[in-house]
Amino acid sequence: MNDFIDQLKARIFEGGQITFEEARRLIEIEDRADLDHLLKAAWEITFHFHSNQPAICSLVNAKSYLCGEDCAFCAQSVHFNTEAPRYRLMTSEEILKAAKVFEAKGIRDFCVVTSGVRLTDDEFEGILKIYRRLRTETRLNLDGSLGFLNKERVQKLKEAGVRRVNSNLQSSREFYPKIVSSHTYESRLEALRMLREGAVEVCAGGILNVGETREDRIRLAFELKPFSPHCFPVNILHPRPGTPLEYQPRPEPEEMLKTIAVFRFIHPHADIKLAGGREYNLTEEEQQKALQGGANGLIMGGYLTTQGNPINEDFGLLKRAGYQIPKIQNADSCKPADDQRPLPTT
Numbered sequence: 001m002n003d004f005i006d007q008l009k010a011r012i013f014e015g016g017q018i019t020f021e022e023a024r025r026l027i028e029i030e031d032r033a034d035l036d037h038l039l040k041a042a043w044e045i046t047f048h049f050h051s052n053q054p055a056i057c058s059l060v061n062a063k064s065y066l067c068g069e070d071c072a073f074c075a076q077s078v079h080f081n082t083e084a085p086r087y088r089l090m091t092s093e094e095i096l097k098a099a100k101v102f103e104a105k106g107i108r109d110f111c112v113v114t115s116g117v118r119l120t121d122d123e124f125e126g127i128l129k130i131y132r133r134l135r136t137e138t139r140l141n142l143d144g145s146l147g148f149l150n151k152e153r154v155q156k157l158k159e160a161g162v163r164r165v166n167s168n169l170q171s172s173r174e175f176y177p178k179i180v181s182s183h184t185y186e187s188r189l190e191a192l193r194m195l196r197e198g199a200v201e202v203c204a205g206g207i208l209n210v211g212e213t214r215e216d217r218i219r220l221a222f223e224l225k226p227f228s229p230h231c232f233p234v235n236i237l238h239p240r241p242g243t244p245l246e247y248q249p250r251p252e253p254e255e256m257l258k259t260i261a262v263f264r265f266i267h268p269h270a271d272i273k274l275a276g277g278r279e280y281n282l283t284e285e286e287q288q289k290a291l292q293g294g295a296n297g298l299i300m301g302g303y304l305t306t307q308g309n310p311i312n313e314d315f316g317l318l319k320r321a322g323y324q325i326p327k328i329q330n331a332d333s334c335k336p337a338d339d340q341r342p343l344p345t346t
């Protein structure tokens with residue numbers, strides 16, 4: 001298996017790609033030593049294509065709950081009786097305040113997220129005003145996750161200063177109908193096509209441990225390939241009371257680490273970020289392993305309906321994983337790591 005992994009790694013270094021069958025062989029790894037070798041190779045691929053600056057971003061849940069869709073993992077669906085906070089679009093003042101807190105902490109990427117698949121015209125105009133303020137009053141890179149967009153809306157977002165737009169595929173084409181019935185996988189693909197056509201950077205990933213198989217996980221990664229996402233957020237289900245998946249057991253951490261490593265083989269250029277559910281499903285040591293085994297960044301400062309680690313703790317985690325943390329934080333408790341990332345010890 002080690003030779004096989006090394007051959008794939010060498011091919012990727014030369015600009016080649018792995019096939020679905022090869023990814024399937026990787027995702028079926030069971031042996032502990034093989035898994036360690038896979039993680040080490042994934043880390044080397046990461047370091048080959050990325051610097052030791054971690055890809056980190058923060059988000060604000062600008063409109064919560066009130067979504068008519070029925071995604072089984074989501075606490076914001078009106079179909080489920082959850083305790084997710086319910087509010088309409090936040091004011092620009094509130095969003096600006098949140099953005100400035102993250103900016104002061106040294107996080108440069110900021111994503112405005114709204115629940116639901118379609119904003120009303122009034123909401124969309126409100127979002128544009130918010131971005132215009134963010135552009136003039138902060139130095140943040142502006143991203144958005146704003147439901148399904150048409151060409152015109154993508155263009156308007158770009159003009160308002162938006163750099164990157166998120167639209168997750170969530171899972172494989174085959175598995176998706178088992179967790180969502182209110183819209184189709186095709187509509188998700190179409191949303192991604194709109195982003196590509198509009199020439200904004202694409203952020204697209206998915207969620208693990210919602211009942212999918214290993215094969216579904218690599219199918220998700222291959223579905224994303226035509227869109228060459230800049231950013232590939234990997235969420236792991238954090239079961240929310242009231243949702244259909246509230247009693248879903250935690251996954252085996254090794255399965256999650258292996259999946260992230262295989263994602264790196266499939267998407268060598270993407271920023272693979274550990275996202276929602278990482279703190280619930282993985283210990284700090286396991287998150288560090290993921291950051292030394294394919295992932296090269298984090299979503300920090302909390303998620304849509306769940307809290308995250310304190311930001312300083314996450315900077316410490318990144319530093320221990322060998323990443324150079326943002327300068328503004330260096331004056332604080334965390335010193336920058338060496339320029340060279342250490343090889344993982346696994």
Ligand code: SF4
Nearest residue numbers: 067069071074115116
């Ligand atoms: S994931 Fe998005 S579309 Fe699905 S229920 Fe939640 S907010 Fe709505």
